Amino acid sequence: MTHRLPRVLPVLLAAVFLLAAGVAPAQAAGYRYWSFWDREGGKWTYATQGPSTARPADGDVQGFRFAVSQDSQDAAQPRGTAGFAAICSGTEARGGDKRVALVLDFGVAADAPSGESPPAPRTACARVPSDATTAEALAAVAKPLRYNTDALLCAISGYPRKGCGEQVAADGGDRADRGQGDNENNENNENKDKGADSSAAAKDNDGGGPSVGLLAGGAVVVVLAGAAVWQARRRRNA
DSSP, X not given: OOOOXXXXXXXXXXXXXXXXXXXXXXXXXXXXXXXXXXXXXXXXXXXXXXXXXXXXXXXXXEEEEEEEESSTTSOOOOOOOOOHHHXXXXXXXXXXXXXXXXXXXXXXXXXXXXXXXXXXXXXXXXXXXXXXXXHHHHHHHSOOOEEOTTOOEEEBTXXXXXXXXXXXXXXXXXXXXXXXXXXXXXXXXXXXXXXXXXXXXXXXXXXXXXXXXXXXXXXXXXHHXXXXXXXXXXHHHO
């Protein structure tokens, strides 16, 4: 007589699928913040310095974009194609000063904090002393600015009214203020890069391979399945 394997095997197989589903990586959260950009020709490049240390030259175009993103790799760029000539056409050059074209993109409603609506994007031409930083150029044309205690840029022209680099859950809700993170926009933007690297490392650890729980659970299931097969063979040979 042919003996079938114990009925426990389908249960064990089901457990494998449940374990796999239970440890699936959760959707990564993002951060709501102002990112800082340089325009080279017609292309935006994520700034390698913060606005408090960057010292643009006369004729440079720089941009700021408010949005929710995980890190510099998926950050939304400022919208608009206006170049220096168009933005600063009404601002005359003056000896000892420089002109910096700024693109200010306040983002979309989906990225706005609860109860707030983003202003329309705009451009501005800042005429500032030749040794001025981007932060000084921004202050000349887009007050009020708001910074937190870590010198993170929180608001441009008063937007948003509150919040500063807060984490946004996968369901769109806000989490605790992250303090420093993906884009510091401060005196030393190295913290931005460290935050981005940490985010990448976290994603590699969480989503790049099976978790310890899955491996351990799978090992238990394999052991139980092996025991069930051995028991079935023992009964068949008895």
